[in-house]
Amino acid sequence: MKIALVGYGRMGKIIEEIALKRGHEIVAKLKETPTHENLNHPDVVIEFSLPEVAFNNIKVCLENKIPVICGTTGWLEKKPEIERIALENGTAFLYGSNFSLGVNLFFALNEKLAGLMKNVNQYTCQLEEVHHIHKLDAPSGTAISLAEGIIKNSNTYDAWKLEETLGNQLGIFAVREDEVPGTHSVFYKSEVDEIEIKHTAFNRNGFALGAVVAAEWIKDKKGNFTMKDVLGL
Incomplete structure (x- = not known):
């Protein structure tokens, strides 16, 4: 898969390492706001950024019809609007407060x-x-x-x-x-x-692995999902 990382802090770097080990390609590593151009046509976006920018980051990706895996917390009052945008654009959104x-x-x-x-x-x-x-x-x-x-x-x-x-x-x-x-x-x-x-948790690797597994799972799906869907819980 082609994966774009939106938010390239400590979690983003661990996600990159695990995704590469699992055979995926990282096509973008963004600390700035995503755009149609700088996302570089990924199959999926994994978003771990900051609460104050998460909503806009996700919105841009979904409006470009790119499915989003989001692990940023602290912005959830706007989550219903994001879920509506995902449905309107015929793509997929998965929020996880924790991907482990x-x-x-x-x-x-x-x-x-x-x-x-x-x-x-x-x-x-x-x-x-x-x-x-x-x-x-x-x-x-x-x-x-x-x-x-x-x-x-x-x-x-x-x-x-x-x-x-x-x-x-x-x-x-x-x-x-x-x-x-x-x-x-x-x-x-x-x-x-x-x-x-x-x-x-002993380290962040479990969170990162779960996010990559969710990205693998969500490809070609439409709708709003959680880790319960990914793991069949």
Whole structure:
């Protein structure tokens, strides 16, 4: 495949390395805004940029009828508009708050546990995410996905909020320290015990591999997708 990388930071460089090892060609490595010319006619775009430019980056690619794999978090209030643009242009869009295979299994486990805890009202739930000091958004997109999975399966929570909360708001604690690639924990706590599930990333390679696998999967498809579609979860 011909792949264009929009956003060529640390993640972009790891994605490039993995894509080349899997036999793909990188036809563009953009730190600037994509255009019809500088994208260089790719089969797919992988977009890992910054929250403030992600929407416009994706919009340009979709309007050029190029499918987009997006891993940028912190811009999701505009995601419904992007999904509409993808459909209007007969192409494909896949957003992943986290492309790691392990994390997507963790998402499924989180939803299962939330369903099990649904009618056990002795427990309160909270989330914690720990990332490197360079991460600009908080909470992480992965933590938001975990929170949404709990809310969808809960009788108690109908919204999430950064930091500790009471009542029907699910609290997410965001910690920034050193060079941590990403650690996510879900806690259910009662007066007598605590249940915890946790995912710890050792490096960014899992995220990058998942993004390339998603790019391979989405070629020639039309519509809006998630990693659940890619992995058959």
